[in-house]
Amino acid sequence: MTDPATTPRARARHFVILLGWVSLFADLCYEGMRGAIGGYLAVLGASATAVGAVAGTGEAIGYGLRYASGALADRTRRYWALTIAGYATNLVAVPLLALAGSWPMVAVLVGLERLGKAIRSPAKSTLTSFAAADLGAGKAFAINEAMDQIGGLAGPLLVAAVLVWRGETASGYAWAFCLLAIPAAGAITVLLRARRLYPDPRSLESTPPSDSATALGPRYRLYLVGVALVAIGLADWPLLAYHLKHAGVLTDRWLPVAYAGAMAIDGVAALAAGHLFDRSRRRGHTGAGIVALFVLAGAAYGPLVLASDAATPLLAIAGVALWSITRSATESIGKALIAAIVGRDQRGRAYGLYYLVWGIAWWAGSLLLGALYDRDRTIAAAVAAGALVAGGAVVALSARARSEI
Template sequence: MATGSVEDAEDRSRSRSVAFRFVLLFGAVSFFADFAYEGARSIVGPYLAVLGASATAVGMVAGFGELIGYALRLLSGRISDRTRRFWLLTLFGYGISMAAVPLLALASNWPFAAGLLLLERLGKAIRNPPRDVLLSHAAKEIGYGWGFGLHQALDQCGALIGPLLVAGVLAVQKEYPPAFALLLLPALMTLGLLLVARLLYPQPEAAKVTLLDLKAKELPGVFWIYLVAAALVAAGFADFALMSYHFVKAKTVPAPWVPLVYAAAMGVSGAASLVFGWLFDRVGLVLLIPLTVVSSLFAPLVFLG
């Protein structure tokens, strides 16, 4: 009995160790992915303005991009569930996104740039559901809040450094295309690390996670309440592309400083993800209530402040 207990403890320790390394590796993937995308996102608004886009066009591009990025996850999630090709869809989605970002350097008009931005959102819609399935296997072993919080923190570190690099390039070059072109490097790192993760962990489900096979009619009432709340939060969401466009047009923030503002926001988000991920494992869903109330103040502060 004692021997069995020791062996079980060793198995659990080994599973947690493997899961932790997988989360770290995927965190590195997300670090470079957000390095590339968020670096681009930090200057998309002013860039579209330079290319001749109106505020309406920027808002529509940003809004439609988010619609694609979220609505198509339903389709991607369904396909990944049915085919079980989690890695294939993840690789395909990242490939689309990481190709679109540096190509923004070649945009000569705002519709072309808008098309690339929508393509990036399409890639994210394809990759996120299967990627989260892969991560969930590992997060189960080390705690969902800690696992996803750690991953998000690394993700946000990339989202912090990317805009800082872009700000540096803008300070030197005074033009947007070189900044987008430089983002090819983190894009390539993203794809390289993703391939390494695929080779090292071809079956993350080996972490012995039991998944629930839930049908829509079996979902609890609280799920639908949460879904409505999330939809209402999303309805009040404004993409940073529109915010940065407003900053430049209203002259509230100098154009070279815009990516620095975005970097600061990403830094706060990264630190908060670790803290609140840890708290979520202990407090639960109620933690989202005060966080939602505080974050809702962004609109008047940004557009009326």
């Protein structure tokens, strides 16, 4: 977090690393909270239905409002204000969980935190995209994803350490939530420094957007169809963890370790994906083929993980690794592709719509795969693989679509 250099590429790199630190601190706070919410609700006496309602409502808020916030970012161009306001909710909502005496109050505060995510995500992705011209869109978003995963690993470990120290009681959780205010404050501090150093982040984009990348045309819309299919096929971790436990592959104590390993693979894969994406862009392509490649590479995760049992743990390991590779593409170069095909004046709206489509499709896919798993896990695995193959194919085809309306 030093002062920026003077060359355009160095300035872009410094800007992206500052935003990466913001992601690291913020995810440390959020993932720490997320990992503790289930246990905290149990301590407060909530039912399984209440736990599901809290999680589902929070995610619905987090994804459902992103298109509106993205459109607001484009219209006002107040990217910094929206990003700072969104991250500031962490500093308010997470420590207040320590004072929540009932699960409805927890639901309100989780919803507030997710509202902040909805406000900041399109604006922050747009900020990152401004550094793409000189640094490379793939590298810019890959750095952000890698640092994000570091925070995502550290947060649950911090909360676990606090609960070991203070006990798995309401008081112990209160201590954890209060301590998570420290990384939340760190995210705001770094963000304010970035705004001071780069008050007009649009100036980082030294290469003017081309005329062919100024609207949400057929190429972008076809890409969203592929994104929806990928989201349907990419199961959320809880379903994989449920299978690993009930099939006797892993015990409870090893599930967090498996998740940490998956996130580590995600971070490394994101950096590799970013490099390949930028190399494809330098050769004159959109980069959609690289996104499709990483999606297709992980298409076999479902058949491998859901076929595993106590006698075949290597299948589970391979499947989780493939799941992480595909996930890395959606979290890094999947966003970088938007910077490549959409002009900067509409990127807030483009990112907002991207997040909205992803959230709805992911929610629907989670319900579908869970229901199919209860009936026949072989069918669930086949549907997951088929959706990813279809999604990868559509993403690849989007490169051939016209970019204009």
